[in-house]
Amino acid sequence: MVHEVTSNPTPRDHNKASVLEVVLSRAPLTRNEVIELTGLSKATVSRAVEELRADGFVADGGVDAATGRGRRSTYLDVPGTAGHVAGVSFGVLTTCVLVTDLRGREVHHVVVPTANHDDAGDAAEWLAGLIEETAGAGRGPLRQIVVAVPGRVRDGTEIFSPARSMKIFTGSGLHRAVADLVDAPVLLDSDANASLLAILAEDTSIGNAALFNLSSVLNFAGCTGHELARGRTPAFGGIGVLCAGAGQETLDDLMSTRGLLKFARGRGLGLKRVEDLWRGRRDDEAHAEVVAAFTTAIVTATSAVAVTLDPETVYFAGRLCPLVEEVLPEVRSRLGRILPAAPEVKVVTQVVGLSTARGAVFACLALTQERLRDAALGARGRRTEQSTPAF
Template structure:
């Protein structure tokens, strides 16, 4: 459905009616001709014409029958979701997570593909693996994939097609990554910073759903920040907004960690491990520190909350958000107790007192955000302006 007849013409009106019916079917699921007419406010003959056009165009198909009591059963129609599919991909340092997505956002299996560090990597190789695994798990034809959205641990400058601030994409080109992927795969590609995708998930299904805006602080092996302004993500001029791990640690933080040169060293994964190890009196790696944070929060939270408050202070000073969301592995492990402790640390050290919450989209937040972007893109293919 790509034609664009002149506004006000019969063709334009028919196109708008067809789009309204498709939108209803995407939102409501299978409907009869009569129900389409009722929900659109159109007459039965007009609804019948819409169904005929959409069925002939291959946009919808007969999905079943609905008992109408006396008389023949009514045929229900649904969108041909299998015609245009997408794959959402989260490229982690050690694994690829992927799932097939359709224009309705139907749930499909999430696959995890380990990255083999013993073999050379490439952007196309990684993405092909993810697509093939996701399509196999969902039992769909890879040839139906028309869009992919990829979350990367990098700042993405779409205008220059350049990736910046990353050390986890071995074998990927920093320049023209999207262009190379699209040329090699023959599929539309969107690259997006992983924390920005997690913020999209928070806006759609998480702690930021009802907020006018928020700052999502991603606390994992690395630090990241995403700024939501009433539903729009602030990317910055070159996609680098939110790369706060590179900011120098404040002098006032020397009291708790004199060796931390930047915020990454103050509150990133290695710092969480050091903080937990100091509190518990034994050596821990990051994964062990997260487990300890869940098991013995009262011993670890005091120092950790102060570290995170130091990392948040410059963000709050510049943006003054009403809501701060703590996401990522550390945010999930710390939960509501960590959010409360960080809020208290902020009040103790500054005049700022934003609402601090734990993530509301803790499970595969990056992948969930990529799915939401894909649903929007796939619907736009069916419902062009």
């Protein structure tokens, strides 16, 4: 249970919170490393570590190899009893639940076909059951759940413009239903935000970037100063409504699996699946026309974000990435002719479901760390040893 701050935090509280933040983000690490990272004195760190040990957030995690004279250092780690989080990728075809400890180390994950449901309540029961089953391998409390969906999300609760087969989830019904069924805070986010968050977590040098997720629907995410950009209204991220620059088609018509498959069939290609565009025959005019329109859409979308958001890198993720890879040389060539300074364009290598769920986990960890840090600022007076965290 997280306790609210009930009085003005003291310098000692802030020191403890700083040590907790470092341990949650960097463990296993030695006390000397904590001292270096926080800038606190040895005595201050030792006192904070012992308090955090009593709270259940620090445990000994092995011994550092001796590098010279003196005593070897004991590694500090976050025990499994401190809790765990669950990141979920709730896709049209595949659902993945990834459970990690509070250091982001995997406890368990499952990837299953997404079940078909006629209403949000039934879907929520199925999703909550999957989360509960997967989280059963974790120890301590379940601290946070983030569910990434193929659509735009506002305020972590309300879904806008989801994939056609998931229209029943438009609104906040899914969030309410899941939150009622699980014993942890729940937030929703877009699959594009989760994908970009996974990239940001792996590369802290990224400042401004954009990501297009090309799957059941076209979804967009951006970041400024290494922070995800979140719009003021549901219109933010709805880039799919823009003209693609190829006939009367929109970007969503050419950069989503449903839209591109429909466009290809309209040009006479008898495709059963969109993957046939890059796996089948490629020697006819209709195929060339479809690929050319797709290339133009990629150039248009990249140009639009380049001149408005000025990203250093534009990433492409999702099911259509093999086709993006195929047209990437032409895309880069055309961007170089159009833009005075074209961003770097990259295709993201992903594991279906799991990569997006990992991004959702990073969102969980950030939320949990912030909540626990706030709790540490008001958690004085609890100094007895215990097997579970005090907050």
